Amino acid sequence: MPERKPRKDAARNRAAVLAAADTLFARCESTEEVTMADVAAAASVGKGTLFRAFGDRTGLIRALYEARLEPIEDAVEAGPPPLGPAASPLDRVPALLDALLCFKLDNRRLALALEETGSASPYQAEHYQRWHGLLQAMLEQIPGLADSDFTAHALLAATRADLVERLVGHERVRREKMRAQLASFATRVLGSGPTQGLTGRGPIEDQASP
Amino acid sequence: MPERKPRKDAARNRAAVLAAADTLFARCESTEEVTMADVAAAASVGKGTLFRAFGDRTGLIRALYEARLEPIEDAVEAGPPPLGPAASPLDRVPALLDALLCFKLDNRRLALALEETGSASPYQAEHYQRWHGLLQAMLEQIPGLADSDFTAHALLAATRADLVERLVGHERVRREKMRAQLASFATRVLGSGPTQGLTGRGPIEDQASP
């Protein structure tokens, strides 16, 4: 494959931009108040460099987002139950939703930015496809559950960044409460209770937004 | 109250703008490709007039949206069951969701535009509050259902414009199929089947998008 290794300065600049963007996004209320010029300035880099490295605004946000998402992907792909592949669907579906919820709680700004960016919102993001496909496959293994495609979408919709933002930032719902509510909702949809409850702060450690 | 009646030409222009915007939005794939200048030109009106009448882009879209929404609001507020207030919650919740879904199916572009506009998406729209409040009140009357606030949000999330757009425009799910899936999903969440099924094209007649 044509994977050519980048020049040293290019790599350094890319990292600087990522770090600067991360800081800036975390500091402000909405990512929309951070301009590309701001990011470039904060990273001590020219706009040209910024755009060459990430293509466009969406590319930058996506890069940031996917880096943060990696731990969860690993945990789902090869981690221990209830998130990992060894768990039974009845446990794993709630676990996945909970992991996603926690992720959005910890990365509100970023998730919000990504789901708003572009036109067709989160549905065109490649990782959405992954979550949906996985969830659907799990739902299909649950007896008596039809419409796995739609159901997967509907369950994921309950973890959307702007809903989370609304509940946490506006209605002041507490983290644990929201996790419990989502779990209970999922349980209802699945048709019977899971074999174990929620514990701890979240399935994956991650830097919380300030 | 300080409700002063507008001048005749102002009223005419307002109507012209509304009509022009409607046509333009219906014609294009995404409302984002329609600029305010386009709307003004199509309505044979200056940009100043346009902005004076609606404040800003969001105002225009909202005006269009709320006009379309009125029939549903009436039906919910004072219509016959299962949408009207006489119905039991177990019938009315699915009916409301179905009405909302049909509305979004018939007004995809518009709903999409509104839910994307601004930052905190649909949750800051005043009509969302209404649907949510109503739904929550109904859920509270259903025995054995906790977390009515969250549940209402989650159910509404399943009718979000971009999800509808995704299913209909991308996955090519047929209208009736989607209605059935949503109904079935709602049923699951409510904990038991409704006392009647779906019939007809939709609860409210409305111009379909071309």
Added chain:
DNA sequence: CAACAATACGGACCCTGGGTCCGCTTTGCA
């Protein structure tokens, strides 16, 4: 080490598109 591609840099520049301003026109009341 010198020379030279190839690659990257960066900030001046462009352009779209939302929103404003203000001199002119229309309306409608007296």
Added chain:
DNA sequence: TGCAAAGCGGACCCAGGGTCCGTATTGTTG
């Protein structure tokens, strides 16, 4: 018919995403 008040419209403004290209770095080759 006269005269405010209300409204009109399009020239204008400006933020901000994205591009361009002359210059600077890199690292490779003899």
